[in-house]
Amino acid sequence: MAPFFELQGWVKKVYRQGPIFSEYLRRLERSANYGPDRLRRLQNIQLKKIIHHCYFNVPYYRDLFRALKLTPQSFQTVDDLQKIPMMDKSTVIDNYEKLVAWKRKNILCRVGSTSGSTGRPTAFFRDYESINFENASVWRHWRQAGDFGKKRVTLRGEIIVPAKQASPPFWKYNSANRELLMSGYHLSPDNAPSYIHALLAFEPKVLYCYPSTAYLLAKFFKYSAKQYCFDSIFTSSESLEPDIRAFIEETFESRIYDWYGQAERVAAIAQCPSGQYHIQEDYSIVELIKTSCGDELVGTHLYNFVMPLLRYRTNDYVTSLSENCSCGSAFRIVAKILGRNYGYILTPEGYRISIMNHIPRGIDNLLETQFCQEKQGELIINILTNGKFSEQDRKRLVQNTLAHTSPRMRVIVKEVDGIPRGPNGKFVSIINKLEAVN
Template identity: 70%
Template sequence: MEPLFEFQGWIKKAYRQGPIFGRYLKRLEESAQFSAEKLKRLQNRQLQKMVHHCYRNIPYYQDLFRQLKLTPAHIKTIDDLEKLPFMEKKIVNENYDKLIARRRKNILCRLGSTSGSTGTPAKFFRDYGSINFENAVVWRHWRNAGDFGKKRITLRGDSIVPASQNEPPFWKYNRANQELLMSGYHLSLANSASYIEEILRFQPEILYCYPSTAYLLAKFFQQQKVPYRFDAIFTSSESLEPHVRAYIEDVFESRIYDWYGQAERVVAICQCKAGGYHIQDDYSVVELKDSAYGQELVGTHLNNFVMPLLRYRTYDYVSPRTEACPCGSAFRLVDRILGRNYSYILTPEGYRISITNHIPRGVENLLETQFYQEKPGELIVNVLTNGHFSETDRALLVRNTLEHTSPQMNVIVNEVQGIPRGPNGKFISIINKLEVMN
């Protein structure tokens, strides 16, 4: 065990499960039992508090309210939010400093970032309370599925070991959470035996993963005819297609509990034991706006007071359900979440990279980034820029791509005038002509 890694694990746990975490979790377990009417009263109460805060402390909203000739008295309920315009990532980037409450910014705040589905980087401050609240909502999701802190493996997009490492171990143990963090990057046919051997040694009860990594892991277990059963599997960050779900659940004899969220943390949707996808109506205010592609999720913060977002467009879509869920929850139901389909970048070593959000981070002057592959060992990075994209920016993008894919990859940066959308209007971050997951 690396002492620094273990120390960081304990510090992270102490921070995310601070003194207010328990109070949030207790409160959330109570509000999960509320009626629809009681939930709406709760939302309206918290919304009024947030609007007053924005009016008094956030320069961007002070200017906006002045321009619209509004005061907090004009926004008392969820329905009144229609008086405000939508917020989106471009507005955040252009008004970043004006969206921060200076009195709330302190050493306990943390900076989150994402490139989102468009490959456009953005930064978001989160205060200590909102981080503990987010963690409490996730814990409620886990506990509803029977996970009260069981041993788990986490197989996502985190950089666990260097990409250049060719020999196991491709994992590290986080003692603070009884969690084996495994590198999703190194999960390949060549390394599959070592992954399976370590999982059998560790005997995890929970799998926390992307759908794509869980699917690949299940493929390897089935190919090697090794039986294994998890108590529960938690997926997030990608669309969970029905055939992928069925395959994973069949191989691991386990139920998947899916989760939808974003770095902006304006909407949370999670799956209950009865299989329903529930908007977590005590997490934020979520508006469902009609569009040609389904109903768009538009979210409003109720808990992040350092950088609150009101009416933030996610550009993700759902198809709603009107019937009640057998689980009895009053949280609204959606049938499915649209637009988070995934593909792979294939590296020369045979590794599959499905999450690319971190690659454009830190690169200036990018508007959109798309990864296109049609030749083995070659990756074309299509970039839409603001016209000021420099050779320094290009070099950093190439370096980031090599670091998070493969040092052996031939990376070609191609400036374009526009990047076409997919058939549902959503941006496609990875196009792979070499292989399609089946």
């Protein structure tokens, strides 16, 4: 199996890091230093190209532009995007066939998908160029943090070994990236010693992970009194809460550089070495639309020609800041990224509570906590412990939950052997099954 796995790693590298990748990376490292005017010029040039393509090759936009009496010449600058309406996931579902530029659809295209709270999966095509562009954008982020291809451990949602495998190794070496790919699914109290042993033996410099997998790994290191320092840690794909960040950074004596993206690839936000979150202005065109939940990220592709999305509502929200960053970047800064499709718990009083991460705070011996509501007035807390969770810990957990939800809530604490991951291996902290009946 190993040679086949290795081969896969090299094929992926050749596909995602070809000559186009290198050219994109060069360009992106230049535009990282552009001022606002030059960035806007770059966006305008790229926008005109994609609009021209949409008009002639994408049936959905051809019909839309004709209905609005618009031609490619109607779009000279980013501001002209206001001439067309915003679209969202339901637009994509309803117009799927018409949104694909079929002449650009080929064997090198890939599909990304989202499931979302509605349970209707949506597929998004990405072409070879846009995948290489995306990869170059992520590499720029890594390089800005000082990682030019260091030895790394990746602990995310990919299937590395079969789910039913019960004994180590739960990892494989990918020589193409000098990377130890570890399974996020098998990281449990029982398997923790073997993970720690393998990681210490490998001596990685950087860690690529979800916040939830890094947090769990950090807890295992802490409980086993083992120490390890990374040069840097890169997180993405899940919300990174301040207390989780602080715990991981303290345990591994390392800085976290967080990245925000989405399956649709219409907006990216990266944390710079000064610690600020910057909208990647040369990745796409991002509008911030004021709503009661915060500013919604609305993005326009500049590089995906097989299924271009124009003014796509991400249903992700940020709080924006109008400040300059000490790193010198002209990219806009956001103060906080509010995750998508927040789960919530409904109290007997009818309040919706979506922030639950402070409930387990300060309670020892807890590794993972998941809040699950199936009935009104009742809350099940699934907990993964280190085996030393006491009756007193349980009482504190229940008390905290009552204090932060409602004193009338019936709380059931269930110790479990593992908490199954959601789509793409992401940790889901709140599951609300009431949604189905509401």
